[in-house]
Amino acid sequence: xxxxxxxxxxxxxxxxxxxxxxxxxxxxxxxxxxxxxxxxxxxxxxxxxxxxxxxxxxxxxxxxxxxxxxxxxxxxxxxxxxxxxxxxxxxxxxxxxxxxxxxxxxxxxxxxxxxxxxxxxxxxxxxxxxxxxxxxxxxx
Amino acid sequence: xxxxxxxxxxxxxxxxxxxxxxxxxxxxxxxxxxxxxxxxxxxxxxxxxxxxxxxxxxxxxxxxxxxxxxxxxxxxxxxxxxxxxxxxxxxxxxxxxxxxxxxxxxxxxxxxxxxxxxxxxxxxxxxxxxxxxxxxxxxxxxxxxxxx
Numbered sequence: 001x002x003x004x005x006x007x008x009x010x011x012x013x014x015x016x017x018x019x020x021x022x023x024x025x026x027x028x029x030x031x032x033x034x035x036x037x038x039x040x041x042x043x044x045x046x047x048x049x050x051x052x053x054x055x056x057x058x059x060x061x062x063x064x065x066x067x068x069x070x071x072x073x074x075x076x077x078x079x080x081x082x083x084x085x086x087x088x089x090x091x092x093x094x095x096x097x098x099x100x101x102x103x104x105x106x107x108x109x110x111x112x113x114x115x116x117x118x119x120x121x122x123x124x125x126x127x128x129x130x131x132x133x134x135x136x137x138x139x140x
Numbered sequence: 141x142x143x144x145x146x147x148x149x150x151x152x153x154x155x156x157x158x159x160x161x162x163x164x165x166x167x168x169x170x171x172x173x174x175x176x177x178x179x180x181x182x183x184x185x186x187x188x189x190x191x192x193x194x195x196x197x198x199x200x201x202x203x204x205x206x207x208x209x210x211x212x213x214x215x216x217x218x219x220x221x222x223x224x225x226x227x228x229x230x231x232x233x234x235x236x237x238x239x240x241x242x243x244x245x246x247x248x249x250x251x252x253x254x255x256x257x258x259x260x261x262x263x264x265x266x267x268x269x270x271x272x273x274x275x276x277x278x279x280x281x282x283x284x285x286x287x288x
């Protein structure tokens with residue numbers, strides 16, 4: 001079977017799913033520190049202990065608040081280039097997903113989405129972090 | 141009196157920066173007299189020239205170089221930092237100065253790999269009072285504007 005256990009989240013009304021083995025921690029509203037000259041959608045860093053962790057702000061821009069806007073949760077993920085923080089509005093449950101049942105990601109998918117899985121009445125975009133990082137412009 | 145290495149902490153659009161005081165000539169907080177304002181429509185990095193110590197000081201557009209909005213909502217009264225340079229001193233406008241602190245108050249951290257790219261003017265962050273600051277380097281900025 002192509003799948004495994006996934007943690008479910010929501011951001012700006014959209015669901016996303018991350019493989020639990022890539023999930024490091026979920027932080028409750030950490031302070032985000034803006035930094036200049038970053039490639040979007042990177043917006044700054046948060047601190048995990050004393051270590052700065054990149055904050056990947058994949059939300060649609062808020063025209064009112066100055067970036068980076070605060071977020072209820074930051075999902076910390078492990079990538080081959082180091083840890084990464086993703087904003088989330090809600091943290092849901094962990095569920096088994098079979099990616100063979102996934103549907104196409106649809107229009108304007110979240111970065112790194114490889115398909116949508118249905119859990120109950122809701123759709124969750126399955127995020128491939130390596131694919132997400134390839135959406136960045138410039139070198140790695 | 142402290143004689144060890146010290147760093148200046150200043151802010152621009154809410155972002156904190158640390159700068160070795162070796163790079164700093166003077167902090168000016170009074171009214172500034174512009175002798176000349178540059179034509180910004182040409183993308184010129186020079187904001188203009190200020191009267192300073194019997195002469196004229198070139199002031200460069202740091203906000204523009206860093207991709208920050210030109211008018212800061214964080215401070216009405218800006219401060220001028222006069223920095224050392226090889227052809228002579230030059231200046232930048234900043235929103236505020238937190239103070240000058242011993243180097244031991246700062247803990248250096250390499251910028252995470254995911255954030256690095258070729259056009260950055262910094263490669264390191266200074267952790268200061270639980271806040272990451274951009275490690276500024278006056279020489280690098282001067283190089284961006286050909287002031288060397």
